[in-house]
Amino acid sequence: MQKKGVVYLIPSVIEEQALETIPAYIINAVKDCQVFFVENERTARRFLKSIWREIVIDDYEWHTIHKAEDNVKAIFIAALKSGKNIGIISEAGCPCIADPGQLLVDEAHKNNITIKPLVGPSSILLALMASGMNGQHFRFSGYLPIDNLQRIKAIKALEAESQKTGCTQMFIETPYRNNQLLEALLKNCNAATRLCMAVSITAPSEFIKTLTVAEWKKEKIDINKKPAIFLLSAG
Numbered sequence: 387m388q389k390k391g392v393v394y395l396i397p398s399v400i401e402e403q404a405l406e407t408i409p410a411y412i413i414n415a416v417k418d419c420q421v422f423f424v425e426n427e428r429t430a431r432r433f434l435k436s437i438w439r440e441i442v443i444d445d446y447e448w449h450t451i452h453k454a455e456d457n458v459k460a461i462f463i464a465a466l467k468s469g470k471n472i473g474i475i476s477e478a479g480c481p482c483i484a485d486p487g488q489l490l491v492d493e494a495h496k497n498n499i500t501i502k503p504l505v506g507p508s509s510i511l512l513a514l515m516a517s518g519m520n521g522q523h524f525r526f527s528g529y530l531p532i533d534n535l536q537r538i539k540a541i542k543a544l545e546a547e548s549q550k551t552g553c554t555q556m557f558i559e560t561p562y563r564n565n566q567l568l569e570a571l572l573k574n575c576n577a578a579t580r581l582c583m584a585v586s587i588t589a590p591s592e593f594i595k596t597l598t599v600a601e602w603k604k605e606k607i608d609i610n611k612k613p614a615i616f617l618l619s620a621g
Contacts, residue, residue: 388468390467390469390497390500391465391468391499392418392466392471392500392502393466393472393474393491393494393499393500393502394415394416394418394471394472394473394474394502394504395480395481395482395487395501395502395503395504396412396415396416396473396481396504397476397479397480397481397504397505397506397508398433398476398506399433399478399507399588400479400509400587400588400589400613401586401587401588401589402433402436403589403590404507404588405436407506407588408507409504411504412504412506413437413438415473415504416434416437416438416441416473417438419446419471419473420446420470421446421447421449421465421471421472422446422448422473422474423449423451423462423472423474423475423487423490424448424450424475424476425451425475425476425477425481425485425487426450427448430448431443431448434475447465447470449461449462451486451487451490452486453486453489459489462490462493462494463493463497463499466494466499467497474487474490474491478509478613479506479509480503480507480508483508484510484526484528507587507588509584509588509613510526512584512587512588513582513584513587514556514617516582516584517554517582517594517596517619518582518596519580519582519596520552520553520554520619520621523551523552523553523554524553524555525547525553525554525556526556527544527555527556527557528557528558529558529559529560530567532563537570538570538574541570541571541574541575544557544618545575545576545618545620548618548619548620549620549621550621552619553621554617554618554619555617555618555619556617557615557616559616561612561613562611564610564611564612564614565608565609568583568602568616571599571616572599572602572603575599575618576599576620577598577599577600578599579599579618579620580596580597580598580619580620581597581598581617581619582594582595582616582617582619583595583607583609583614583615583616583617584614584616585609585613585614586612587615591612596617
């Protein structure tokens with residue numbers, strides 16, 4: 387009987403210059419793979435070349451995850467059943483965290499495939515670690531609504547839940563809309579609510595700061611087009 391392959395969850399850099407955040411043992415996992423399922427093939431190829439210069443990129447089979455459609459899942463499972471080891475690589479940070487790779491891992495579990503998650507940088511966890519907020523009880527909500535009224539409603543609901551339960555609320559925005567989200571937070575949250583902004587994590591320009599909403603209103607800050615995670619605590 388053909389031995390099934392293994393799925394390696396391979397972390398990538400959050401910032402291209404931060405190669406020191408990738409543990410050396412990641413290279414061993416890459417060497418053990420025959421197929422890669424990636425969010426962006428061009429940047430994934432460049433990343434692997436940066437951590438292992440000798441890699442022959444064309445020796446590997448490459449597939450783009452997109453939204454893990456049925457045909458992608460079928461190719462994924464067929465490769466594993468044929469005994470090939472697969473690496474899943476996200477665009478930045480850890481795969482399957484706020485990332486379509488989760489759908490492939492779910493499919494692997496349904497087919498009794500071994501999953502090996504590997505250590506690497508996660509902007510969500512790094513932001514939480516540095517925020518000073520509750521790390522025992524937290525929630526990541528991804529993107530808030532774009533519509534202004536719906537966004538305000540979501541912000542107030544997250545703040546109310548944090549006030550009631552002590553939960554740290556975490557969310558993100560498309561970088562070119564960061565300033566608009568920050569403006570909405572400062573206008574609609576209570577003055578005593580604590581807000582952390584973790585910007586450009588692992589980059590030389592990394593900026594992580596927690597202040598109350600009242601204190602942030604006195605600051606001049608521009609985070610337009612910079613990758614950022616927002617954390618809110620009203621507990």
